Amino acid sequence: MAISRARAFGAPGKYIQGPGEYENLETFASSYGDNTFYLIDSFLFDEIAARIQKIYASTASKYVTEPFRGECSYAEIERVTERVRTAGATVVVAMGGGKTLDTGKMVAMAMNIPLIIAPTSASTDAPCSAMSVIYTDDHQYIGCVFHKRNPDLVLVDTEMIAKAPLRMFRAGMGDALSTYYEALANERTDGVNYVGSGYRRTRASVAMAELAREILLEDGAKALRALACGAITEAVENVIEANILLGAQFENAGSSVAHAVHGALTALPATHKYLHGEKVAFGIVVQLVLENYPEAELAEAVKWLISLDLPVTLDQLDVEASEANISLLAEALAGEKSRARAVPMWITRRLLHDAIKAADRTGRDFRENFQGRAWPRGSEYGK
């Protein structure tokens, strides 16, 4: 139950998405500050830093580029904050994957300066949110930090997203689809969201989560076929919006079982090589089985996940469906503060255990009997 009757909604100040939008980086950054600090993913650093240099060549604007060292840890946050301070920068632009973006958020919030987020893949709903996930330097999860504001601008260059591996795009689709089922679970339980503390959802956030599902089911396969040949179509643009903007409604509508399953899976080292959205995909199957969704809706979601080659069984995440593993996952999900409790039913450890077991079996049965694949086979598209 929500602690308050009040509704709350958070969103980036502006959201802009389209092919070649990175060309406008200097224009946007200059409107927020006179000296811009670019924090860039290390493996894209040379390419992006060269591009920024070219964009700035014809201007008098000041800027600094800095490679991100790979982990959103307190040591890295401190290092980057110090670099921003030394440079005298007045606006931060974070460019890269989730960890780079989360570090940029921490630095800009600590210094109380404007923040522009420029994701280089559409693999999670991290870009729009007011949240950072913190790890130790050796990649152990510590926890989440909730910021007082969302990014001032989220700038998405579709051409950049289209160049990222398709696997990341597919994982982003799994992550975004979960938003719908998790929003519904929170609507049915009048659950709390992540805006402030104890607030509940707006009607708008649930409508956006529903739109995410609609787009993904309608345009998901079309988008992958287009991206497989490097084409940017309207379907691609729609799915990017679903993955990045609409998927971020987890913040406003609340999360539930699918993300709780993701969290539980991270305790098993074998799953570390799988992407966030891939683990969430199996979490969706668990949630639908637990909540006893109608067969038609269950089949629709599971077939869609299979058609995108997203995991619907434990073995697809390198986890044996053994009694020991299922019990371990159920134990993690049953905790008092677990988001797995954000469902409209009484939860017990046994119920969670059996939902995981039946979800794994459901995924297996559908995989054996449904071979439809919506995107091209071939190693260049695979894992």
Ligand SMILES: [Zn+2]
């Ligand atoms: Zn997520």
